[in-house]
Amino acid sequence: MLVFSSLSELRGWRAQQTAxxxxxxxxxxxxxQGHLQLVKRAQQATSQVVVSIFVNPMQFAANEDLDRxxxxxxxxxxxxxxxxxxxxxxxxxxxVYPRGLANQTSVTVPEISDILCGASRPGHFRGVATIxxxxxxxxxPDIAVFGQKDYQQLQxxxxxxxxxxxxxxxxxEPTERAEDGLALSSRNGYLTTEERAKAPFIYxxxxxxxxxxxxxxxxxxxxxxxxxxxxxxxxxxxxLSVRRQQDLQPVAAAxxxxxILLAAYLGNTRLIDNLCMQR
Numbered sequence: 001m002l003v004f005s006s007l008s009e010l011r012g013w014r015a016q017q018t019a020x021x022x023x024x025x026x027x028x029x030x031x032x033q034g035h036l037q038l039v040k041r042a043q044q045a046t047s048q049v050v051v052s053i054f055v056n057p058m059q060f061a062a063n064e065d066l067d068r069x070x071x072x073x074x075x076x077x078x079x080x081x082x083x084x085x086x087x088x089x090x091x092x093x094x095x096v097y098p099r100g101l102a103n104q105t106s107v108t109v110p111e112i113s114d115i116l117c118g119a120s121r122p123g124h125f126r127g128v129a130t131i132x133x134x135x136x137x138x139x140x141p142d143i144a145v146f147g148q149k150d151y152q153q154l155q156x157x158x159x160x161x162x163x164x165x166x167x168x169x170x171x172x173e174p175t176e177r178a179e180d181g182l183a184l185s186s187r188n189g190y191l192t193t194e195e196r197a198k199a200p201f202i203y204x205x206x207x208x209x210x211x212x213x214x215x216x217x218x219x220x221x222x223x224x225x226x227x228x229x230x231x232x233x234x235x236x237x238x239x240l241s242v243r244r245q246q247d248l249q250p251v252a253a254a255x256x257x258x259x260i261l262l263a264a265y266l267g268n269t270r271l272i273d274n275l276c277m278q279r
Contacts, residue, residue: 001080002087007138010050010089014140021046024141026132029053030070031079034147034176034184039083041173042145050139051080052089058101059127070186089139096134106130109160112248116261117152117272120238128153129160136161136168144168149175149183151259151274155248175273177203183273190269199266201233206275209260213242214279219251222260230264238263238270245276 004010014022023042027035042049053076060066077088097104106126112118113125136144146154154172161168176184181203182196191199208229209222217225219242226240240262244255251258261274 001077001085003077004087004089005091005095007091007095010087010138013087017048020048021142022048022050022139023143023145024135024139025049025051025145026135027051027053027076028055028069028186029076030072030186030189031076032176032184032186034149036079036083037176038145038147038173039080039085041171042143043084045143045145045171048086050087050089050141051085052091052135052139054089054091054096054131054135056096056127056131057093058097058104058106058130059124061121061123064121065187065190070189089135091138096131104130107133107160107164109156109163112152112156112159115152115248116239116241116243117263120263125153125156129156132157133160133164136166141168143171145171145173147175148172148276149185149273151261151276152248155246183271185271187269187271190267192267195266195269198234199271201235202230202262202264202271202273203275205229206260206262206273209242210275210277213258213260213277216279219258226260226262230262234266236265238265240264 023046025038025042055069057066080088107129108126109129118125148154158170161170180200182200205226209226212222222242223240227237230237242251242258242260244251245257245259256278259274259276263270263272
């Protein structure tokens with residue numbers, strides 16, 4: 001497995017890849033089974049898979065967990081090598097933002113970036129769109145694979161790629177879950193033992209709310225029931241919203257493909273999850 005730490009090394013390799021498509025799996029490291037599933041999905045599409053590992057400071061607010069975000073580079077590389085990944089791209093912050101964050105040209109996807117997680121974390125999706133755009137320009141992938149656990153992020157990236165006429169096939173891979181239903185996330189490691197035992201309630205609740213929507217309960221009523229249930233179980237809800245899948249806009253009567261999205265704090269840990277459904 002190749003490991004590139006500089007853009008010049010990566011581009012030298014990329015220029016030689018003319019036979020098979022190149023797939024990119026962007027990550028911030030601290031890889032878990034969910035990340036590895038994205039890699040396996042990329043390997044189904046092509047033999048040339050690049051995994052980027054970069055903790056992106058632009059998508060963290062000043063009061064968020066950038067400094068304590070887990071960094072496990074050696075372990076990550078070992079797991080990727082065991083899967084037969086072609087290359088790892090692990091640039092430094094100075095490589096990615098040579099003029100500093102304050103002077104960095106940025107990418108903003110309007111409207112969708114300001115709702116849900118975007119409302120709670122202003123500037124977050126500007127950071128996401130900017131780093132993904134840069135990674136697409138750096139790696140020049142034909143294919144990119146993202147997890148559906150970050151559903152809003154996936155839609156932001158799809159819109160960005162379409163708006164900027166990027167020739168990248170973006171694949172969304174279903175959420176990988178623990179046996180008890182909790183969506184796998186690097187931040188799950190922040191949970192205490194007691195909190196970890198309680199966290200699977202989120203997915204149980206999403207399934208219950210999806211059933212209610214299928215039974216004809218109005219989205220607004222479903223949202224209120226969900227928020228009440230989260231609070232009663234000891235969570236601190238950030239939001240719970242029923243939206244249409246394609247653009248995350250409010251649900252109209254004719255919409256049938258819906259997604260329930262939520263974010264809630266359990267202790268000091270912010271958890272997100274979603275469930276797509278059809279009514």
